[in-house]
Amino acid sequence: xVTAVVLVxxxxxxxxxxxxxxxxxxxxxxxxxxxxxxxxPPLTRELSRLADLGTERxxxxxxxxxAASGRSWVRRVAAHWLRxxxxxxxxxxxxxxxxxxxxxxxxLLAAPARAVTGxxxxxxxxxxxxxxxxxxxxxxxxxxxxxxxxxxxVVADLYAGxxxxxxxxxxxxxxxxxxxxxxSHAPLLSVQPDDVWYGDLDGQTVxxxxxDHLSRPEPxxxxxxxxxxxxxxxxxxxx
Numbered sequence: 001x002v003t004a005v006v007l008v009x010x011x012x013x014x015x016x017x018x019x020x021x022x023x024x025x026x027x028x029x030x031x032x033x034x035x036x037x038x039x040x041p042p043l044t045r046e047l048s049r050l051a052d053l054g055t056e057r058x059x060x061x062x063x064x065x066x067a068a069s070g071r072s073w074v075r076r077v078a079a080h081w082l083r084x085x086x087x088x089x090x091x092x093x094x095x096x097x098x099x100x101x102x103x104x105x106x107x108l109l110a111a112p113a114r115a116v117t118g119x120x121x122x123x124x125x126x127x128x129x130x131x132x133x134x135x136x137x138x139x140x141x142x143x144x145x146x147x148x149x150x151x152x153x154v155v156a157d158l159y160a161g162x163x164x165x166x167x168x169x170x171x172x173x174x175x176x177x178x179x180x181x182x183x184s185h186a187p188l189l190s191v192q193p194d195d196v197w198y199g200d201l202d203g204q205t206v207x208x209x210x211x212d213h214l215s216r217p218e219p220x221x222x223x224x225x226x227x228x229x230x231x232x233x234x235x236x237x238x239x
Contacts, residue, residue, distance in 0.1 A: 004055045005031040005109065006046055007063040007097065010070025012039040014156045020100035021063055027102065030055075033063070036073055038155060038176050043074070044081045051087040059109055060116070061093040071096060079120035090116035134173040136214050140189045143179030150202075151187035157203045158189075161210035172214050194219040 005028065007021055012035065025031040034046040041049075050058055060078060062071045071092070078090050091113035097105055140158065142151050155176060162172055180190060185199025191209075196219050198209055212220045 001056045002054055003030065003057040003059065004050050005059045005061060005105075006043070006050070007031065007033045007061050007105075008036065008043055008070075008074050009033070009039070009064040010036045010062065010073055011064070011159060012037075012152055012155050013064050014153055015150075017064065017100075024100040024102060024105065028105075036070065036077060039152075043077050047078070047081050047088075047090075048085065051085065055088050057089045057091065059091050059093060059113065061105065061108055062096045063098075065098060075114075075116060075120050076123060078116045079118050080123050082116060082118040092116055132169045132173055134170055135217060136171070136194070137173045137175060137192045138189055138214070139175050139177050139180060139192065141178075141180045141187065142176050143183065143186070145183040145186040146179075146188060149186045153203070154187050154189065154201050154206060157206040158210070161207050162214070165210050165215055167210070167214060191219070 005025075007025055009018075009021070012018075013021065018033075021033055025033045032046060032050075034041050034043045036043055047058065060074055062074050064070075075092055078092070082090060092115075093108040093113055094111050095108060097108060138158065140151065140155050142155075146154075155174075158174060162168075162174070180188065182188075182199075185197075187201045188197060188199040189201065189209075190197045191213060194213075196213065198205065
């Protein structure tokens with residue numbers, strides 16, 4: 001039987017963590033890395049690729065720091081794909097792989113797995129009909145210059161900071177975008193409806209944005225994060 005293993009990360013991984021899981025995948029035959037959101041390749045595309053190669057059984061292993069909470073979504077997305085495409089037998093490992101450990105992965109693959117049948121919950125729900133009541137929406141640029149200067153880390157740091165602060169989608173809605181301009185301040189993000197822009201971001205700055213801006217009802221007027229507010233230009237190019 002032709003089998004494959006897909007390490008599935010629910011969210012983008014910090015570069016050093018992604019490198020570790022990518023190296024683990026390369027070290028094993030027929031093993032690859034896929035994502036549920038905000039990173040390439042998406043799980044559904046990877047499943048289609050493997051099905052086109054004639055793969056008959058695919059082991060799914062939820063991967064990364066958010067793996068434990070993401071297992072239900074891996075199951076939902078895999079079931080959705082199975083309903084639409086049919087094909088290979090899909091098996092979900094019984095536990096998450098939080099670190100790129102080859103021995104731990106081997107143990108998970110040897111343990112009894114849960115079959116994805118296609119009868120699992122779908123991608124829609126009555127609970128997801130309403131627009132979230134968020135105060136802030138954060139647009140994180142993922143344009144060419146921003147990604148080249150570490151915007152993938154900005155997304156990971158932002159999600160980690162919001163989780164630590166107890167802020168969910170009903171508080172802060174995060175949206176990844178293409179180029180926003182001004183590229184010279186990459187990596188950057190903007191907070192709406194406050195029309196506040198932050199550039200030259202790093203982990204410390206992202207943490208201060210969560211604390212000093214996103215955790216409060218009104219935008220800050222001073223403090224460390226405001227140093228990164230970008231000037232608004234008037235017509236004619238004047239600041």
